[in-house]
Amino acid sequence: MAFGSSALIVMVVGYTGGACLSLLAPSERLARAFTALGAVAGCVGGLAAAAGVLATRVPVEAMLPSLVSAAGGIVIRLDMLGAFFLVLIAAVGLLAAIYGITYTAEYEGRHSLRLFGLMFNGFLLGMTLVPCAANVFTFLLAWELMAVTSYFLVMTESEHLETRHAGLWYAVMTHFGFLLLLPMFLMMAPGGDATTFADLRAGAALMPAETRSGVFLLALVAFGSKAGIVPLHVWLPRAHPAAPSHISALMSGVMIKLGVYGLLRVVVDFLGTGPAWWGGLVLAAGSLSALGGVLYALTENDLKRLLAYSSVENIGVILLGIGAGLVLQSYGLRALALVGFGAALLHTLNHACFKALLFLATGNVLHEAHTRNMEQMGGLIKGMPQTAILFLIGSAAAAALPPLNGFASEWMVFQALLSGAQIPQPEVAIGTPLAIGVLALTSGLAAVCFVKAFGISFLAMPRSDNAAHAREAHWSSRAVMGVFAAGCVVLGLMAPHTLSGIYRIVESLSPRTPPAPSAAVGSVWLVAPNGIAQVSPLLIACFLTSVIVVLVAVLRVRGVELRHADTWGCGRIQQTARMEYTSSAFAEPLRRVFSELYRPTEDLSISVHPESRYFVRSITYTSQVVPWIERAFYDPVARGMFACATQVRRLQGGSVHLYLLYLAGALMVALASAWWFK
């Protein structure tokens, strides 16, 4: 048997074994071990299979048509695009599983770790099968497995009301997407039996233009609800904070990327070139998600919700790359389009790396500070110095600062958009620069957001006792985060190498594509499509380090005297944490600037001394930002649903006679229709 398919078998057996063993484990402690063991085995198998495909460029194929013969059976075909996403899932899954060994220890006795192990392995199995699937049945099976198991993982701490709400939102949104996937696949399938992806690709080529556009729209909404594009993002800021942190890392780092995978698979692989408005629509969705995500991240005081909104922003950045690619492709500039898709995939990889790191670091913080509220943290850098530096690396990467990995991919997205501006079509030439403006504002705001996330949580004085007594977590979890942090640095410095590999993946989707222009393979430069502008994260890092080393050396030789003293405070006696700037205060200027978007509710009550109003006894200020998108779109829908449900409830009278009547009625209707349609 070939290497690739045996690796895939190891993967499936690993996950299934892990799931079964942890379910049957005699003790919770063993269940934790089996969960990780199965996941690690499965992920190693997945990594091996994906690495084989990427190295040899030969897809792995396997068919089990007899398994579910009616639906075409299980058909597996792992090509280069699938292998790229499989690497992502298996790598993050592997590290998250190791992190989970110690992280889930606190659940012992409180939640069933056996069920958790089953769902964790099932979740990984579902996710890894999605990019391997090569027919509609397999794809939908894996997609649904992923959705259902992750629902149970989100519901781990279901004793909290907030978690149960999050689970409901998540279940509804994910099935809304699933519902749209069915007609999308049906429209592409040329016949009832022809449901393999090869058939769909052939069928898509024969479709009339309107149907193709219909498929595109369905794909954008269906996969967009999984990826979390605005306004379909509402489940992200609810589900991510509710789930255990390593599950959030998996969901945010990897699972939402499968929405990107689906979009690329259907739009770029199956449909191919479309009209320019497809790209325009994706650019608009990307701009909205990028800006909307970062604006809500900015006002958030809950660290995990902040990270969840930041994922929405990054999905927006990825969509900007895809949109630029689609626009360029529609004008026949296939070589330039490659740069757009390549930039999107590079950002997908980079985001998985830094977001997983940030969620895991946040997990350690939550474990010690016992709160997700940044206003209760502060000063963690003293008790958790290593977690702090790892979180800082993740923050800097998320803020797209050079030379880390976020910068490399955003630079490529900029350049891809800039090549769109060269198209001599006024709406394109003006639309793409606007997208550039949005991207620039987004990255500026992301920098503010992550200064806040790191600065308020980790720096200055602790704002609570728990924060003051925070200590480092187990070494294994720090080691896992160290791997991700190293990934952020290496993927940043080696971005040109990664990108040239990614170009090969995108080229494999359409065999006739000319090679990417001036894609300097193996050099240290990222090169713009026109071949003139270039940037080298590696050299930036070298120069910056050498300047700093020289400066430090000069100051060492001269000798700097350091004196430690209190922070200067206008003559006040003692500094306390109450004098520090808070998370809300930090975001206040931007909240005022964008107050039209936020529409915050504010409540200020001041109680004064009865003798004189100049003696204030207490001031209470509460302010809340409820995203108006939710109020505008979702509240009416939810109200309508509840109204319908109340009406439907009338059918259930509770009387057995009534139900018998229903049965008889249904039988009559069935018989009558059978006779009618005979």
Place this chain on the structure above:
Amino acid sequence: MSRYLAIALQTLVAVALAPALVGFIRWLKARLQGRRGAPPWQPYFEIRKLFGKEAVVSHTASWIFNVTPFVVFGTSVLVASLVPLIIAPSGPFLVGDLFATVYLLLLGTFFLALAGLDTGSPFGGMGASREMTVVALTEPTVALSIVALALNAGSTSFSQIVARTLAEPRAALGPGHVLAFAALFIVTLAETGRLPVDNPSTHLELTMIHEAMILEYSGPYLALIEWGAALKLLVFLSLAANLFVPWGIASSLSPVALTIGFVSLIAKLGVLAVVIAVLETRVAKLRLFRVPELLSASFVLAALAVMSTVLAR
């Protein structure tokens, strides 16, 4: 190799000149306000004095506070090596383009804001919050000005933009170019903490942006931050000067061309310094919440620049 040397040299020249630029603006402002003022080379004395002093570090501060001055100065130096000063840097040893410049400067600001929060002082937090706000709001304007320039030149590389403007001077006088210059000039004022966005000569309550953020710094650390900020001002002014009015910039490495390049750089910086000094004596500082209006005006200018460049093609 000699080109490499020339760029290293002009970076050193920029580092050496930066305090004089700040000193010159201060001296001119004093003259315009009817004061005698300190001589233009006063900042050199200040930097020397600060390097000889001890640095006071807060008990609350972490290593971030100690690292930041080096990051700020380092990014400023690195950026100075990328922008066109006496000659336009080009060739295979160049590490970045216009976008990279913007992000490198953002790296310095990112660390400065963290250091502002690090000491736990409300001043630092306030300065950090406001500085980051202003910087974030300038980003889209910078990006669109870059696009307006890049559309004509076909690239975001500095040398390509300069070469293109020199080759086709008629394009340089187009409305797109002028609008982009105006947008970038407003951004320069905001990014380098000049009036009407921020007042560089005080850190009193009304102006608390940049100076409030670095309030806790002293001694050599303060010297590095001040010097880095001066270098950032010089970089922004030379960008405004050399990207939009590149004439005089050296196109070869001959001594004559380099001398002309040096003299024209000094002249252009001088003109822009006079403009800033006059502006700072004429306008009052804007309220913080009026600043976004100024910045959105600059964004509109940049958007118009892009549109007119597209339409004029």
